[in-house]
Amino acid sequence: MVSAERCLTAASAVALLCGVLGSPEQHARQLRMSIPGIPTIQTQTTGNHGNAGIGPKNQHCVLDPKLTPETLPFFIPDIRQAWGSLCGRNRGVFVTDPPDGHTYSCNDLPERWGPAANVNEVLNQTLVPANVAVETIENIVKSVYFTNPTKDAASCDFEGISTLLCGREDPWKRAPWYDTLKAPIRAVNIGGLFVLERWILPAFVDWGEPTGIIDQHSFSVKCGDLGICEDIKAHWKNFYTAQDFHDMKSMGLNSIRLPVGWWYFAKYANINSAPYIIPDEDLYSLDHPITRVLKWAHDAGLQVILDLHGAPGGQNGLDNSGLTSPDPNNLVWGEAWLYSPNHMGNTVKTLAAISQYINHIDDNHNLDNIMALELLNEPWAFLDIARVRDFYVSAIEAVRLVRPHLPVFIHDSFRGNAWPTLLKDFPYPDVFMDSHLYHGFNPSDAASDTPSMDRQKMYTHERMSCGYGSMLRYQTCSTVPVAVLEWSLAIDNCMPYLDPKKQDYGQCNHVAERLTDSWWTSHIRSFASRQIAVFEKEMGWSFWCWKLDEQAMKSDPSAAFWSFKLAVHKGYIDTRYPSDACMHPPAEDWAVPQVALPEPEEQPEEVPTVEDDKAEPIDMPDDHIEATSSGSETQEELEQPEGNGDDDDTEEQLVGLPPSEDASEDHVPRAATAGSSALLVAVAALILAAAALVYRKQRGGGSGGLAHFAPIADERSALNRGGSAAQEVA
Numbered sequence: 160m161v162s163a164e165r166c167l168t169a170a171s172a173v174a175l176l177c178g179v180l181g182s183p184e185q186h187a188r189q190l191r192m193s194i195p196g197i198p199t200i201q202t203q204t205t206g207n208h209g210n211a212g213i214g215p216k217n218q219h220c221v222l223d224p225k226l227t228p229e230t231l232p233f234f235i236p237d238i239r240q241a242w243g244s245l246c247g248r249n250r251g252v253f254v255t256d257p258p259d260g261h262t263y264s265c266n267d268l269p270e271r272w273g274p275a276a277n278v279n280e281v282l283n284q285t286l287v288p289a290n291v292a293v294e295t296i297e298n299i300v301k302s303v304y305f306t307n308p309t310k311d312a313a314s315c316d317f318e319g320i321s322t323l324l325c326g327r328e329d330p331w332k333r334a335p336w337y338d339t340l341k342a343p344i345r346a347v348n349i350g351g352l353f354v355l356e357r358w359i360l361p362a363f364v365d366w367g368e369p370t371g372i373i374d375q376h377s378f379s380v381k382c383g384d385l386g387i388c389e390d391i392k393a394h395w396k397n398f399y400t401a402q403d404f405h406d407m408k409s410m411g412l413n414s415i416r417l418p419v420g421w422w423y424f425a426k427y428a429n430i431n432s433a434p435y436i437i438p439d440e441d442l443y444s445l446d447h448p449i450t451r452v453l454k455w456a457h458d459a460g461l462q463v464i465l466d467l468h469g470a471p472g473g474q475n476g477l478d479n480s481g482l483t484s485p486d487p488n489n490l491v492w493g494e495a496w497l498y499s500p501n502h503m504g505n506t507v508k509t510l511a512a513i514s515q516y517i518n519h520i521d522d523n524h525n526l527d528n529i530m531a532l533e534l535l536n537e538p539w540a541f542l543d544i545a546r547v548r549d550f551y552v553s554a555i556e557a558v559r560l561v562r563p564h565l566p567v568f569i570h571d572s573f574r575g576n577a578w579p580t581l582l583k584d585f586p587y588p589d590v591f592m593d594s595h596l597y598h599g600f601n602p603s604d605a606a607s608d609t610p611s612m613d614r615q616k617m618y619t620h621e622r623m624s625c626g627y628g629s630m631l632r633y634q635t636c637s638t639v640p641v642a643v644l645e646w647s648l649a650i651d652n653c654m655p656y657l658d659p660k661k662q663d664y665g666q667c668n669h670v671a672e673r674l675t676d677s678w679w680t681s682h683i684r685s686f687a688s689r690q691i692a693v694f695e696k697e698m699g700w701s702f703w704c705w706k707l708d709e710q711a712m713k714s715d716p717s718a719a720f721w722s723f724k725l726a727v728h729k730g731y732i733d734t735r736y737p738s739d740a741c742m743h744p745p746a747e748d749w750a751v752p753q754v755a756l757p758e759p760e761e762q763p764e765e766v767p768t769v770e771d772d773k774a775e776p777i778d779m780p781d782d783h784i785e786a787t788s789s790g791s792e793t794q795e796e797l798e799q800p801e802g803n804g805d806d807d808d809t810e811e812q813l814v815g816l817p818p819s820e821d822a823s824e825d826h827v828p829r830a831a832t833a834g835s836s837a838l839l840v841a842v843a844a845l846i847l848a849a850a851a852l853v854y855r856k857q858r859g860g861g862s863g864g865l866a867h868f869a870p871i872a873d874e875r876s877a878l879n880r881g882g883s884a885a886q887e888v889a
C-alpha cells in the first residue's frame with residue numbers, strides 16, 4: 160500500500176523530529192539532571208486527559224467463567240488456595256459493592272449471600288448448594304477487589320479463580336493483522352541469527368578467553384585479526400534455511416519475531432555501522448540476508464514482527480543488544496544509550512530507516528508480511544522509565560511519518576505495572592505492549608536440587624502459568640493490549656552462558672533425567688499449554704527461540720526447553736494450542752512413588768522456619784487477631800504459610816483434615832507415601848505457601864505480612880526489578 164504521506168524519507172523524518180539532537184556527547188552526563196535531549200511528547204491535549212488504557216472504574220474483577228456449579232468440585236483446591244489471599248487482603252475486612260452500611264470478613268459473610276457464615280461453610284456441599292457457593296465466591300471476589308484501595312496487577316489475582324473484565328476481552332480479534340492471522344500471534348523468535356548470542360551458538364566461534372569474543376561487537380572488532388570475518392556472513396546464509404519456515408508453519412505457527420541490530424540499517428539511517436561487520440549485499444537488494452529471511456517467511460505464509468534488538472550504545476548491556484556492558488554494576492546498564500543524545504537520535508533514525516526498508520520491500524519485492532515493528536527489545540530494567548517512554552513517543556512519530564499505519568510493539572522495560580500512568584494522553588493507535596515472561600531466572604525458580612523438589616516445582620510453575628493471566632489481563636486493560644513475545648519452557652537457570660549471573664544451587668544435576676521420563680513429558684506439556692492458553696487470551700506469544708545451533712541442540716539437556724522445534728519433537732508442545740489448558744488445575748502427582756525421600760530432619764533448610772516468618776510484622780493490629788478466633792486462623796495462615804508450629808491448624812482445617820501436631824515435619828514424606836488426594840492437596844497448599852515465603856524473603860520482606868498474598872504478582876515484580884536475570888535473555 161502506497162501512501163502520499165510515505166514520501167518522506169527516513170532522513171527527513173528524523174531531521175524533523177531530532178533537530179534538537181546532535182548536541183555534543185560531553186553533555187550526556189549533565190542530561191541526567193535535565194530534560195532529555197529528545198523531543199517531548201506532542202499530544203493533542205485538549206483538557207480531556209485520556210489514557211491508552213481503560214480506567215479502573217471500567218475494570219471489573221469477576222469470577223473466572225471456568226468456575227460454574229458443575230466445575231466447582233474441580234476447583235476446590237484452587238479456591239482453598241485463594242482463601243488466604245482473598246480473606247487476608249484489606250486487613251481482613253471487606254465491604255460490599257455498593258456498600259450497605261456494614262463491614263464483613265470471610266468469617267462473617269453477609270447473610271443475604273446464603274446459608275454460609277464463613278468460608279469453610281461455603282465449600283460444604285451439604286450445607287450450600289453449588290450454585291449458591293459459586294455466587295458467594297464471586298461476591299467475595301468482587302467485594303474484596305472493590306475494597307482494595309489500589310487497582311494494580313495483583314488486585315484481581317486470586318489463584319486463577321478470578322478474571323478482570325474491561326471490554327478488551329480477546330483483544331487479538333481486534334488486531335490490525337486479524338484478517339491475516341484469524342488467530343492470536345503464534346510465533347517463534349529467530350534468535351541468534353542477526354544478533355549473536357553465545358548460548359545459542361556455542362559452536363560459532365571460540366568464545367570467551369581465547370579470543371575475547373563475547374558478543375557481536377567484539378566479534379566484529381576481533382574477527383579481522385583472527386581471519387574469521389567471513390564466518391558471520393556464512394552464518395547469515397546457513398543458520399536458517401527456507402525449510403525452517405515451512406517447519407514452523409507445519410507446527411501451526413503463523414508468525415515470527417525477527418531480532419535485528421541497528422548496524423544492518425545504518426547506511427540508510429546515515430550513520431556509521433563501524434565496527435560491526437555487515438552483509439556484502441545492499442539492504443535494498445532481494446538477496447540481503449534479512450530480506451532473504453523475510454521472503455522465506457513470506458513464502459511459508461508467516462507474518463513477521465521485526466524487532467530492533469540492539470540499539471546504538473546498547474539499551475541493556477546484555478550480549479543480545481550486540482554490545483555487552485563492560486560495567487559489572489547492572490544498575491547502570493543501558494545508560495550509555497539512554498543518556499547519549501547521539502545514540503538516542505541514531506536509534507530513532509534507525510527505526511525510521513527500518514520503516515523505509517519495510518516500505519521498500521513491500522513496494523519492490525512484494526514482501527507485505529511485516530505485521531509490526533517492535534521499537535526496541537528490553538530497555539534495561541533500571542532505566543528512567545519516563546525517558547524510555549519519551550523515546551518510544553519520538554520513535555512512533557518517526558516511524559509513522561515514514562509508514563503511517565505500521566503497527567508497533569513497545570517492550571515494557573520489565574515494569575508492566577508502571578505503564579498505566581506513563582501512557583496517559585497517549586494518542587497513538589495500533590501500539591501494543593510486549594511483556595517477557597520467563598520462569599527460570601529467579602533463585603526461587605531455580606531452587607530445587609532433588610528430583611522430588613524438581614517435580615513439586617514443576618507443579619508450582621504449571622499453576623503459576625495460569626495465574627499469570629491476571630497480570631497480563633491487567634496490562635491489556637490498563638495500558639495497551641499485551642503479547643508475550645518471549646517465553647520458554649525452562650523452570651531453572653541451567654543453560655550455559657545464557658545468564659551472566661547464573662548461580663549453581665544444585666538445580667542442574669537432574670535436568671537430563673526429565674528428558675526420558677513420561678511424568679516430565681506430560682507436565683512440561685501441561686506447562687506449555689497453560690502458558691499458551693493464557694497468552695492467547697491477550698494478543699498471543701512468541702517462543703524464545705526456534706532453534707539453537709547443532710552443538711547446543713545435541714549436547715545440552717536444557718536445549719529442549721529453549722528450542723521450540725526441539726520441544727515439539729519431544730512432545731512438549733500441543734500444536735493444536737488448546738484454549739482450555741487452564742480449565743483444570745494441574746495433576747498433583749508430583750510425589751516420587753519410590754519413597755526415596757530423606758527424613759525431614761536431614762533437610763531442615765528446606766522448611767522455612769517460624770522465626771523467619773515471624774520476623775516480619777503483619778499489617779494488622781494484634782487486637783484484631785485476638786478479637787475473632789476464627790479470624791485469627793486466617794491471619795495465622797498468612798503469618799505461617801508453611802503451616803508449622805503447634806498452634807497452626809489452618810491448613811488442615813481448610814482441607815478438611817484433622818489438625819496435625821507435626822504437619823511441617825512430615826508433610827513431604829507423608830504425602831509421598833499416602834495415596835490420599837486430600838493429603839496431596841494439603842501438601843500443595845504447604846508447598847505453594849512455602850514458595851510464597853521464598854518470594855517474600857527474596858523481596859526482603861518489605862511488604863510485611865501481605866507480601867505473600869499475591870505470590871504471582873510478587874514473582875513478577877521480582878522478575879521485573881532485575882535483581883534477577885529474567886531480562887537477560889534475548
Ligand SMILES: *[C@@H]1O[C@H](CO)[C@@H](O)[C@H](O)[C@H]1NC(C)=O
Binds near residue numbers: 283285
Ligand atoms: C457440612 O455441613 C453439615 C451440615 O451443617 C455438617 O453436618 C457437616 O459436618 C459439615 N461438613 C464439614 C466437613 O464441615
